[in-house]
Amino acid sequence: MFLTVFLVGGAAFAVRRMGGSVGAQGAIVGIGLIFVMLAQLALPDGNPLRVATGGSVWSWVTLLGIGVVIFSYFWLLKTLRSRAANTLPHAVKSNKMSDAELERYARHIVLREVGGQGQRKLRNARVLVVGAGGLGSPVLQYLAAAGVGTVGVIDDDIVSASNLQRQVLFDENDVGTAKVFAAQMKLKALNPFVDVLPYNRKFTAENGTDLVGEFDLILDGTDTFATRAVVNKACVEATKPLISGAIGQWEGQVTVFDPARGDPCYACLFPTEPADGLAPSCAEAGVVGALPGIIGSMMASEAIKEIVGAGKSLRSEMLIFDALYGESRKINIERRVDCKVCGDGNG
């Protein structure tokens, strides 16, 4: 009997080595089993072939039963595992990280709040960065370095010499190049394991909602009320969380807007465009060089927390940092039921 098992198993193994499928292996084992069981049933007692293949059909039935139980156990385990993976907010790919990735992300993997599972969530994440300027530079660099698998970047601007005082993603050689293409080149050089999707255009009401729908999380580092309002509306419509940063002169702010989960949206805070002169742009009012580095890095760390599910994010809170006095404070912000964008529209 054991000799028969050995011969059938050997034949199945040989098929596998020759490139045969699991189905072909199963067919060989099945045919072998049917053959010996028929031999047990059809041949008379004492027949040399019947003796050689075990002498009784019951030992084969028992073996088949054990095989069915083991197969069913692993099949059930596999089904439960795939179901658990699909119900996670960020489905975990089953494919393993390479040795090069494990080495690259070692300082994340040893972090209790990230670990191997968190790193795989980062790898599976799709994040869109709106604006490749002062805030976009550190945001893009830290997201790519952290191993966010797909990083989209949308901006219609070109690199100019006056950007280089704070937009550290670019250098002298990039002046005159479209920001999204210069960014793509720099990010791929920083981390070849991430996909960078450049969109060399302005984020508009027409293209915004479809684009936002392709990503899990949006980061807004643009610097005009009009664009921020359009990005906010697209994120509310697509029910995607929006990490928002803003800077001016020596002060910056960062928060997470997510009305789909009970938090305010940008329009809850700023329902109407500020009067001329009340919210001057960086070009008009100036901005200190290191400030976008601080606020952009905070945005990137909020994004990493959001993706891996670590700590407490800046939802319903706004962190305000004053670089001139080295002070930071947090204020609570609330969703407005009458908000024109995320509420009933009566506001």
Ligand SMILES: [Zn+2]
């Ligand atoms: Zn709102």
